[in-house]
Amino acid sequence: MGFTVFRSCMTVLICLFLLMLFLVPSAYLDRFCADANAYIDAAEAALLSGDLPAAAPHCAALFSLVRERMPVLERFLNHASIDALDAAVAVADCAVRANDAGAAAEALREAQSILVRIRGIELFSWNSLL
């Protein structure tokens, strides 16, 4: 009797834990992707207009955002993809500071594609399921 009650309680707790895992990381990733994309868009817009100094604060903010959120993201995402994002953002930041608009734009595009990929891991889709 005691074990059966314990097992039932554990099963309920496991269900709640899984439900939390379905919702919380996804919400966190949504917010992170929205913030990161906003910085990327702003930096790309500045690069397109040829205003490298205007792109620098956006790239720096993007770099610090990724660094700040990395420890949490690594709890539920493959470390390799997070490391790749970090590397791409670091390249973009360095390139802007070195006044290399081409390299910065390429690194930002790379960062954006990685964001789409890591969002795809967490977001349910038939493609990722199959």
Added chain:
Amino acid sequence: MLTLFLRAVFLDLFVLLILRLTGKRQVSDLQPYDLLMTLIIADLASTAIADTDIPLLYSVVPILALYLVQQLLAKLCLKSSLMRRIICGTPQILILDGVLQEKIMRRTNYTVRDLLDNLRSKDIFDVGEVAYAILETNGTLSVLEKAAFQVPNKQELNLPPGSAALSHLLILEGKIQKSGLDTLHLSRTEVERILKEHGLALKNVFFAQMNGDGDLHIQLDRSHQSRVYSIPAA
């Protein structure tokens, strides 16, 4: 390295908890599905132990999902005999009234050699002694011998039935076991008195067990040549 060590400890304890929650104690209890689940859990756990690039949740979530599915199927099997037949299968009669069921044996991929092997493991060396043999869903073989070959029991031989009570451990390595005393409704003083009556000291007793009739089986430790005493109930 410490990370690997701690991940291994965490996942080991986690898998232990999950396997205990499933309620299965040994491999022979397992239905094929349960065995498969256990193997998948082991594989998932080992992946996250060895690869620190993978978050622990990548192993924990699938293991919890498998546990929930297993619990759901177990509940369905309890509630519905149809589900039980689909998931666990049904026992198959391999020998019916002394006759080997060739069609069923072919269907279950059970050869005559397999059958003879399993009968021998049950101390039956002649298939002619078997009335019924049933292949259970967990792969074990249950056998009912023909009446002429069955061992007669005490009731059939009109013998006194004797006690069917369990024996309990009273002393282990010179220490009286409280659980044994409680079950047998004995006191420490009574045990010491019995030992004293037979010239034995508690500290020299390696092992002592008392059965339901009150018969005491004692073995002394190695320093006393592991002598064995059988003391009948007073």
